[in-house]
Amino acid sequence: MKYIDEFRDNSLAxxxxxxxxxxxxxxxxxxLMEVCGTHTVTVFxxxxxxxxxxNVTLLAGPGxxxxxxxxxxxxxxxxxxxxxxxxxxxxxxxxxxxxxxSSLEKERARGGDVRIVYSPLDALRLAQENGDRKxxxxxVGFETTAPLVAVSVQEARRRGIRNYLVFSxxxxxxxxxxxxxxxxxxxxxxxxxxxxxxxxxxxxAYRFLSQQYHIPCVVAGFEPLDVLEGIWMLLRQIRxxxxxxxxxxxxxxxxxxNPRALALMREVFEPSDSEWRGMGTIPxxxxxxxxRYRDCDAEANVEVEVExxxxxxxxxxxxxxxxxxxxxxxxLFRRVCTPxxxxxxxxxxxxxxxxxxxxxxxxx
Amino acid sequence: MxxxxxxxxxxxxxxxxxxLIRELFLPPLHNPILATLADAAIFSRQGMxxxxxxxxxxxxxxxxxxxxxxKLAIYGTINDLAMGGAKPLYLSIGFILEEGFPLEELxxxxxxxxxxxxxxxxxxxxxxxxVVPRGKGDKVFINTTGLGAVSExxxxxxxxxxxxxxxxxxxxxxxxxxxxxxxxxxLEFDTPIKSDAAPLWGLVSQMLEASQGLxxxxxxxxxxxxxxxxxxxxxxxxxxxxxxxxxxVGEGVAVACEILGxxxxxxxxxxxxIAFCQPDEVEHILAAMKRHRYGREAMVIGxxxxxxxxxxxxxxxxxxxxxxxxxxxxxLPRIC
Numbered sequence: 001m002k003y004i005d006e007f008r009d010n011s012l013a014x015x016x017x018x019x020x021x022x023x024x025x026x027x028x029x030x031x032l033m034e035v036c037g038t039h040t041v042t043v044f045x046x047x048x049x050x051x052x053x054x055n056v057t058l059l060a061g062p063g064x065x066x067x068x069x070x071x072x073x074x075x076x077x078x079x080x081x082x083x084x085x086x087x088x089x090x091x092x093x094x095x096x097x098x099x100x101x102s103s104l105e106k107e108r109a110r111g112g113d114v115r116i117v118y119s120p121l122d123a124l125r126l127a128q129e130n131g132d133r134k135x136x137x138x139x140v141g142f143e144t145t146a147p148l149v150a151v152s153v154q155e156a157r158r159r160g161i162r163n164y165l166v167f168s169x170x171x172x173x174x175x176x177x178x179x180x181x182x183x184x185x186x187x188x189x190x191x192x193x194x195x196x197x198x199x200x201x202x203x204x205a206y207r208f209l210s211q212q213y214h215i216p217c218v219v220a221g222f223e224p225l226d227v228l229e230g231i232w233m234l235l236r237q238i239r240x241x242x243x244x245x246x247x248x249x250x251x252x253x254x255x256x257x258n259p260r261a262l263a264l265m266r267e268v269f270e271p272s273d274s275e276w277r278g279m280g281t282i283p284x285x286x287x288x289x290x291x292r293y294r295d296c297d298a299e300a301n302v303e304v305e306v307e308x309x310x311x312x313x314x315x316x317x318x319x320x321x322x323x324x325x326x327x328x329x330x331x332l333f334r335r336v337c338t339p340x341x342x343x344x345x346x347x348x349x350x351x352x353x354x355x356x357x358x359x360x361x362x363x364x
Numbered sequence: 365m366x367x368x369x370x371x372x373x374x375x376x377x378x379x380x381x382x383x384l385i386r387e388l389f390l391p392p393l394h395n396p397i398l399a400t401l402a403d404a405a406i407f408s409r410q411g412m413x414x415x416x417x418x419x420x421x422x423x424x425x426x427x428x429x430x431x432x433x434x435k436l437a438i439y440g441t442i443n444d445l446a447m448g449g450a451k452p453l454y455l456s457i458g459f460i461l462e463e464g465f466p467l468e469e470l471x472x473x474x475x476x477x478x479x480x481x482x483x484x485x486x487x488x489x490x491x492x493x494x495v496v497p498r499g500k501g502d503k504v505f506i507n508t509t510g511l512g513a514v515s516e517x518x519x520x521x522x523x524x525x526x527x528x529x530x531x532x533x534x535x536x537x538x539x540x541x542x543x544x545x546x547x548x549x550x551l552e553f554d555t556p557i558k559s560d561a562a563p564l565w566g567l568v569s570q571m572l573e574a575s576q577g578l579x580x581x582x583x584x585x586x587x588x589x590x591x592x593x594x595x596x597x598x599x600x601x602x603x604x605x606x607x608x609x610x611x612x613v614g615e616g617v618a619v620a621c622e623i624l625g626x627x628x629x630x631x632x633x634x635x636x637x638i639a640f641c642q643p644d645e646v647e648h649i650l651a652a653m654k655r656h657r658y659g660r661e662a663m664v665i666g667x668x669x670x671x672x673x674x675x676x677x678x679x680x681x682x683x684x685x686x687x688x689x690x691x692x693x694x695x696l697p698r699i700c
Contacts, residue, residue, distance in 0.1 A: 001618045004622060010609070010683060017683070044686060045680075045686060046681070046682050046684055046686070047678075047684020048684050050685055051683055225682075340380060358689070359692075361687055
């Protein structure tokens with residue numbers, strides 16, 4: 001298949017693996033974090049760890065939006081779904097995530113009106129067609145998703161649709177990356193920066209990481225050769241001791257990103273402090289709906305009360321998201337926590353580290 | 365605690381279907397023949413070895429590129445008999461019809477059934493019709509039961525699999541599932557993808573005639589190639605190793621899967637078989653297969669290995685290895 005086969009070519013992969021091995025030879029242990037869950041999928045689905053020397057460790061990072069969304073958000077979404085006259089619209093990957101005592105899937109089986117949509121504009125259409133109900137869209141996702149949701153909010157205003165609301169848990173990527181390197185619990189020698197997010201924010205957005213924290217950064221695409229080349233570029237920076245931001249994903253990512261999408265996002269949302277599962281509250285890492293669009297903000301217009309959130313006592317999703325533990329360190333993994341009966345968010349999303357280990361790794 | 369309920373995923377042919385059969389159906393209904401959980405049950409009566417199998421068809425839409433529910437209802441049951449090494453003899457057929465279903469469409473389906481049965485050389489010798497109120501069914505559901513005869517000396521079973529056995533497939537994978545899915549969702553591709561629905565007894569009889577080295581046959585329908593291989597490996601003292609680069613995936617299916625986020629290894633087939641063969645008989649069996657119209661693209665895709673036991677491992681195209689698990693959740697509902 002054109003544009004796919006080229007990026008999965010066996011001889012090019014072997015040549016890159018050889019270059020990686022040469023750079024890593026005789027060097028101390030190196031830990032690289034692939035921030036984005038889709039990169040983790042590529043690493044496991046194509047068995048890339050077999051092509052990388054033992055002294056190079058790849059760590060999965062916090063780049064799975066469903067996984068980092070805290071339990072109290074899920075609880076609140078479930079509470080919305082149980083209200084009379086409210087329809088909750090969500091992307092499918094949030095549907096099965098366990099809250100403290102239920103999930104959207106179970107709430108629907110109990111009679112709650114929960115709809116799976118593929119776009120916030122589908123949710124907007126639901127609102128238009130059901131004028132007597134409030135339609136609450138669950139806005140979960142990074143900079144890749146937020147501009148779309150911003151469009152839906154603007155469209156609602158333009159068309160005078162007053163029953164469309166967004167419950168925003170949108171997050172932005174650079175602040176948690178900074179939190180990871182400044183908190184010191186984990187030594188990270190380089191970031192494989194998220195490709196999709198970078199199409200929006202541009203590779204320039206990571207410059208502070210290389211300048212202030214001296215961390216090499218490479219924005220990479222999602223095919224196996226993209227990831228291998230990204231790893232090679234990171235090792236080259238480490239070897240030469242010249243941390244900077246490089247762009248491997250030149251076919252999609254520019255330095256300034258997508259100014260139009262950024263402008264849309266900034267028009268509707270403003271930065272706020274936001275809680276990340278496992279990482280606590282990170283300043284400036286969330287996106288809240290601006291006052292001028294307050295009439296579209298679910299939290300400002302529909303009241304629900306939820307108990308303090310709790311998650312399964314043995315679940316280590318939080319530590320997995322920070323990269324300090326792997327699913328193999330979890331006593332629940334594969335024994336009681338499975339894709340059929342997930343106990344934590346990382347087992348639900350196809351980009352969640354636990355689900356990826358379950359599906360593709362033959363260990364444990 | 366929420367009461368457990370049937371989910372669509374219980375019908376996926378993947379892990380939940382497997383658990384439902386093992387945990388809910390098998391214990392109360394247990395007997396040695398059922399317990400083999402083979403595509404067709406094989407038993408002896410008065411010196412004759414017979415095979416019986418049953419299957420229900422609920423595909424939506426009932427007409428799709430390359431076939432329809434009628435053809436599927438004949439081929440599917442014929443193929444389950446063939447996987448047991450049984451020559452199909454007779455079929456029974458049952459219809460569940462929804463109130464309001466146009467007779468004209470039913471005539472088309474029945475004509476298709478007639479043609480498919482003639483093509484396979486079987487007669488339909490018993491039948492049943494039920495009608496349910498509008499909305500309680502969906503157009504037409506069909507059940508067929510097949511009776512077949514197994515020749516002396518034919519023995520196809522997981523117990524015969526040995527480390528070193530080669531694994532053959534008779535052609536390109538994923539076509540049926542993608543054909544039904546694209547038709548149902550109204551997706552259009554430059555080259556329309558047609559279902560591979562085909563009756564496989566002719567091919568199988570040619571393979572059985574050519575060699576005694578055939579150890580097991582399975583048809584990778586719901587859950588696809590990955591799920592069938594996992595069923596075979598599960599609980600065995602051997603593992604299975606696949607070569608990603610050897611997998612025959614057509615351009616159209618590859619493109620559709622890439623766009624839809626599906627994996628062709630989990631997509632249903634209706635005219636494919638997977639054969640486990642003694643390594644020194646492979647060339648012989650492949651040659652016999654290539655002489656048949658449904659075996660022209662036959663090729664080796666993997667082999668039986670000693671470790672890790674019970675698992676299916678795939679060597680990826682870029683040179684890594686990874687686990688190939690059973691289908692979890694529901695990929696595409698109602699594809700057969």
